[in-house]
Amino acid sequence: MRNLIAIALLLGSTAVAADPKCTTAERSTWQDQEQFQAKLKEQGYRINKFKVTKGNCYEIYGFDKDGRKVEIYHDPVTGKAVKTEIED
Template sequence: MRTLLAVALLLGSTSAFAATQCTTADKSTWQDPDKFQAQLKEQGYKINKFKVTKGNCYEIYGFDKDGRKVEIYHDPVSGKAVKTEIED
Protein backbone atom coordinates (compact mmCIF):
# COMPACT_ATOMS: atom_id res chain seq x y z
CA MET A 1 0.00 0.00 0.00
CA ARG A 2 2.83 2.42 0.85
CA THR A 3 4.56 1.63 -2.42
CA LEU A 4 1.39 2.35 -4.36
CA LEU A 5 0.98 5.68 -2.56
CA ALA A 6 4.61 6.62 -3.19
CA VAL A 7 4.27 5.84 -6.90
CA ALA A 8 1.07 7.88 -7.14
CA LEU A 9 2.71 10.86 -5.44
CA LEU A 10 5.76 10.61 -7.69
CA LEU A 11 3.67 10.49 -10.87
CA GLY A 12 1.56 13.42 -9.71
CA SER A 13 4.58 15.55 -8.86
CA THR A 14 6.33 14.98 -12.19
CA SER A 15 3.34 16.24 -14.16
CA ALA A 16 3.26 19.38 -12.04
CA PHE A 17 6.79 20.21 -13.15
CA ALA A 18 6.34 19.41 -16.84
CA ALA A 19 8.25 21.81 -19.05
CA THR A 20 6.51 24.04 -21.55
CA GLN A 21 6.89 22.37 -24.95
CA CYS A 22 7.24 24.77 -27.88
CA THR A 23 8.32 22.68 -30.86
CA THR A 24 9.59 19.33 -32.06
CA ALA A 25 10.93 20.84 -35.30
CA ASP A 26 14.54 20.27 -36.28
CA LYS A 27 16.85 22.99 -34.96
CA SER A 28 17.90 23.82 -38.52
CA THR A 29 14.42 25.39 -38.95
CA TRP A 30 14.72 27.61 -35.87
CA GLN A 31 15.17 31.38 -36.15
CA ASP A 32 18.65 32.69 -35.44
CA PRO A 33 18.71 33.47 -31.67
CA ASP A 34 20.55 36.78 -32.07
CA LYS A 35 18.22 38.03 -34.81
CA PHE A 36 15.20 36.90 -32.79
CA GLN A 37 16.37 38.86 -29.75
CA ALA A 38 17.08 41.91 -31.93
CA GLN A 39 13.48 41.79 -33.22
CA LEU A 40 12.13 41.70 -29.67
CA LYS A 41 14.32 44.65 -28.69
CA GLU A 42 12.97 46.59 -31.69
CA GLN A 43 9.48 45.92 -30.27
CA GLY A 44 10.53 47.55 -27.00
CA TYR A 45 11.56 44.55 -24.91
CA LYS A 46 14.55 44.73 -22.60
CA ILE A 47 16.06 41.24 -22.34
CA ASN A 48 17.97 40.43 -19.17
CA LYS A 49 18.29 36.69 -19.82
CA PHE A 50 17.76 34.53 -22.89
CA LYS A 51 17.92 30.75 -22.97
CA VAL A 52 16.79 27.65 -24.83
CA THR A 53 14.65 25.45 -22.59
CA LYS A 54 14.40 21.66 -22.39
CA GLY A 55 11.00 22.04 -24.06
CA ASN A 56 12.65 23.60 -27.14
CA CYS A 57 11.55 27.17 -26.44
CA TYR A 58 13.34 30.48 -26.63
CA GLU A 59 12.73 31.85 -23.15
CA ILE A 60 13.31 35.46 -22.21
CA TYR A 61 13.35 37.21 -18.86
CA GLY A 62 13.17 40.98 -18.88
CA PHE A 63 10.75 43.85 -19.37
CA ASP A 64 8.14 44.73 -21.98
CA LYS A 65 7.70 48.15 -23.61
CA ASP A 66 5.52 49.24 -20.66
CA GLY A 67 8.23 48.39 -18.14
CA ARG A 68 6.45 45.31 -16.78
CA LYS A 69 8.58 42.35 -15.75
CA VAL A 70 8.01 39.42 -18.13
CA GLU A 71 8.95 35.81 -18.64
CA ILE A 72 7.97 34.62 -22.12
CA TYR A 73 8.39 31.27 -23.87
CA HIS A 74 8.54 31.56 -27.67
CA ASP A 75 8.29 28.95 -30.40
CA PRO A 76 11.76 29.25 -32.01
CA VAL A 77 10.39 28.43 -35.47
CA SER A 78 7.46 30.85 -35.68
CA GLY A 79 8.55 33.28 -32.96
CA LYS A 80 5.04 33.17 -31.51
CA ALA A 81 4.67 33.49 -27.73
CA VAL A 82 3.57 30.13 -26.31
CA LYS A 83 3.42 31.11 -22.63
CA THR A 84 3.65 34.56 -21.05
CA GLU A 85 3.97 35.56 -17.41
CA ILE A 86 3.67 39.28 -16.63
CA GLU A 87 4.36 40.85 -13.25
CA ASP A 88 2.72 44.22 -12.68
Template structure:
Protein backbone atom coordinates (compact mmCIF):
# COMPACT_ATOMS: atom_id res chain seq x y z
CA UNK A 1 0.00 0.00 0.00
CA UNK A 2 2.84 2.40 0.84
CA UNK A 3 4.33 1.85 -2.61
CA UNK A 4 1.09 3.00 -4.24
CA UNK A 5 0.79 6.08 -2.05
CA UNK A 6 4.11 7.66 -3.02
CA UNK A 7 3.42 7.88 -6.79
CA UNK A 8 -0.04 9.27 -6.07
CA UNK A 9 1.43 11.97 -3.83
CA UNK A 10 4.06 12.87 -6.40
CA UNK A 11 1.48 13.20 -9.15
CA UNK A 12 -0.80 15.30 -6.95
CA UNK A 13 2.00 17.62 -5.83
CA UNK A 14 3.15 18.14 -9.42
CA UNK A 15 -0.35 19.11 -10.48
CA UNK A 16 -0.64 21.57 -7.59
CA UNK A 17 2.55 23.34 -8.61
CA UNK A 18 1.89 23.36 -12.36
CA UNK A 19 1.89 26.79 -13.90
CA UNK A 20 -1.09 27.88 -15.99
CA UNK A 21 -1.10 28.51 -19.73
CA UNK A 22 -1.54 32.28 -20.00
CA UNK A 23 -1.39 33.03 -23.71
CA UNK A 24 -0.53 31.74 -27.14
CA UNK A 25 -0.19 35.27 -28.54
CA UNK A 26 2.97 36.29 -30.36
CA UNK A 27 5.57 37.81 -28.03
CA UNK A 28 5.49 41.04 -30.05
CA UNK A 29 2.06 41.69 -28.48
CA UNK A 30 3.25 41.22 -24.89
CA UNK A 31 3.72 44.10 -22.47
CA UNK A 32 7.33 45.13 -22.00
CA UNK A 33 8.62 43.19 -18.96
CA UNK A 34 10.40 46.16 -17.39
CA UNK A 35 7.40 48.48 -17.81
CA UNK A 36 5.07 45.79 -16.48
CA UNK A 37 7.21 45.35 -13.35
CA UNK A 38 7.33 49.12 -12.88
CA UNK A 39 3.51 49.24 -12.96
CA UNK A 40 3.32 46.54 -10.30
CA UNK A 41 5.81 48.40 -8.12
CA UNK A 42 3.66 51.55 -8.45
CA UNK A 43 0.77 49.46 -7.10
CA UNK A 44 2.84 48.63 -4.01
CA UNK A 45 4.35 45.28 -4.97
CA UNK A 46 7.93 44.40 -4.08
CA UNK A 47 9.23 41.99 -6.72
CA UNK A 48 11.91 39.57 -5.54
CA UNK A 49 11.84 37.33 -8.62
CA UNK A 50 10.35 37.77 -12.08
CA UNK A 51 10.32 35.15 -14.80
CA UNK A 52 8.57 34.02 -17.95
CA UNK A 53 7.07 30.56 -17.49
CA UNK A 54 6.80 27.71 -19.96
CA UNK A 55 3.06 28.50 -20.05
CA UNK A 56 3.83 32.00 -21.39
CA UNK A 57 3.04 33.85 -18.16
CA UNK A 58 4.83 36.63 -16.35
CA UNK A 59 5.37 35.14 -12.89
CA UNK A 60 6.33 37.22 -9.89
CA UNK A 61 7.42 36.27 -6.39
CA UNK A 62 7.51 38.98 -3.79
CA UNK A 63 5.37 41.00 -1.41
CA UNK A 64 2.08 42.81 -1.94
CA UNK A 65 1.28 46.27 -0.55
CA UNK A 66 0.31 44.63 2.78
CA UNK A 67 3.72 42.88 2.95
CA UNK A 68 2.21 39.42 2.38
CA UNK A 69 4.22 36.91 0.35
CA UNK A 70 2.73 36.44 -3.10
CA UNK A 71 3.24 34.31 -6.18
CA UNK A 72 1.24 35.64 -9.13
CA UNK A 73 0.98 34.53 -12.76
CA UNK A 74 -0.02 37.30 -15.16
CA UNK A 75 -1.16 37.21 -18.76
CA UNK A 76 1.68 39.11 -20.50
CA UNK A 77 -0.67 40.56 -23.13
CA UNK A 78 -3.35 41.98 -20.83
CA UNK A 79 -1.38 42.15 -17.58
CA UNK A 80 -4.31 40.54 -15.75
CA UNK A 81 -3.64 38.01 -12.98
CA UNK A 82 -4.36 34.43 -14.05
CA UNK A 83 -3.44 32.54 -10.88
CA UNK A 84 -2.15 33.68 -7.51
CA UNK A 85 -1.13 32.48 -4.11
CA UNK A 86 -0.94 34.72 -1.05
CA UNK A 87 0.61 33.76 2.28
CA UNK A 88 -0.38 35.65 5.42
Protein backbone atom coordinates (compact mmCIF):
# COMPACT_ATOMS: atom_id res chain seq x y z
CA MET A 1 0.00 0.00 0.00
CA ARG A 2 2.83 2.42 0.84
CA ASN A 3 4.40 1.75 -2.55
CA LEU A 4 1.15 2.67 -4.30
CA ILE A 5 0.92 5.93 -2.36
CA ALA A 6 4.55 6.76 -3.11
CA ILE A 7 4.03 6.09 -6.82
CA ALA A 8 0.86 8.21 -6.90
CA LEU A 9 2.65 11.11 -5.20
CA LEU A 10 5.60 10.83 -7.58
CA LEU A 11 3.39 10.77 -10.67
CA GLY A 12 1.30 13.66 -9.38
CA SER A 13 4.31 15.86 -8.68
CA THR A 14 5.80 15.06 -12.09
CA ALA A 15 2.64 16.16 -13.88
CA VAL A 16 2.55 19.45 -11.99
CA ALA A 17 6.22 20.18 -12.67
CA ALA A 18 5.86 19.43 -16.38
CA ASP A 19 3.19 22.08 -17.05
CA PRO A 20 4.33 25.55 -15.98
CA LYS A 21 1.91 28.43 -15.55
CA CYS A 22 2.56 31.03 -18.24
CA THR A 23 -0.13 33.68 -17.98
CA THR A 24 -3.45 34.66 -16.48
CA ALA A 25 -4.03 37.29 -19.17
CA GLU A 26 -7.22 37.28 -21.23
CA ARG A 27 -6.92 35.23 -24.42
CA SER A 28 -7.75 38.33 -26.44
CA THR A 29 -4.26 39.64 -25.53
CA TRP A 30 -2.45 36.49 -26.68
CA GLN A 31 -0.42 36.43 -29.89
CA ASP A 32 -2.12 34.77 -32.84
CA GLN A 33 -1.15 31.08 -32.81
CA GLU A 34 -0.35 30.86 -36.52
CA GLN A 35 1.69 34.07 -36.54
CA PHE A 36 3.56 32.93 -33.44
CA GLN A 37 4.46 29.61 -35.08
CA ALA A 38 5.51 31.42 -38.26
CA LYS A 39 7.95 33.57 -36.23
CA LEU A 40 9.49 30.46 -34.69
CA LYS A 41 9.84 28.84 -38.11
CA GLU A 42 11.57 31.99 -39.39
CA GLN A 43 14.05 31.54 -36.51
CA GLY A 44 14.82 28.02 -37.75
CA TYR A 45 12.52 25.91 -35.60
CA ARG A 46 10.77 22.90 -37.07
CA ILE A 47 7.48 22.38 -35.22
CA ASN A 48 6.07 18.86 -35.09
CA LYS A 49 3.36 19.61 -32.52
CA PHE A 50 1.87 22.82 -31.15
CA LYS A 51 -0.68 23.08 -28.36
CA VAL A 52 -2.08 25.31 -25.64
CA THR A 53 -1.46 23.81 -22.20
CA LYS A 54 -3.63 23.86 -19.10
CA GLY A 55 -1.17 26.39 -17.69
CA ASN A 56 -1.98 28.80 -20.54
CA CYS A 57 1.27 28.27 -22.42
CA TYR A 58 2.02 27.79 -26.08
CA GLU A 59 3.93 24.53 -26.12
CA ILE A 60 5.95 23.28 -29.07
CA TYR A 61 7.57 19.94 -29.76
CA GLY A 62 10.08 19.85 -32.57
CA PHE A 63 13.63 20.80 -33.45
CA ASP A 64 15.70 23.97 -33.05
CA LYS A 65 17.91 25.52 -35.75
CA ASP A 66 20.77 23.19 -34.72
CA GLY A 67 18.60 20.09 -35.19
CA ARG A 68 18.26 19.38 -31.46
CA LYS A 69 14.96 17.95 -30.26
CA VAL A 70 13.14 20.52 -28.11
CA GLU A 71 10.06 20.98 -25.99
CA ILE A 72 9.44 24.63 -25.21
CA TYR A 73 6.72 26.40 -23.24
CA HIS A 74 6.12 30.02 -24.26
CA ASP A 75 4.15 32.82 -22.66
CA PRO A 76 1.46 33.45 -25.32
CA VAL A 77 1.35 37.18 -24.58
CA THR A 78 5.06 38.01 -24.69
CA GLY A 79 6.31 35.01 -26.67
CA LYS A 80 9.09 34.54 -24.13
CA ALA A 81 10.24 30.97 -23.48
CA VAL A 82 9.21 30.02 -19.94
CA LYS A 83 10.63 26.49 -19.89
CA THR A 84 12.89 24.75 -22.40
CA GLU A 85 13.89 21.11 -22.56
CA ILE A 86 16.58 20.17 -25.09
CA GLU A 87 17.50 16.63 -26.00
CA ASP A 88 20.98 16.30 -27.51
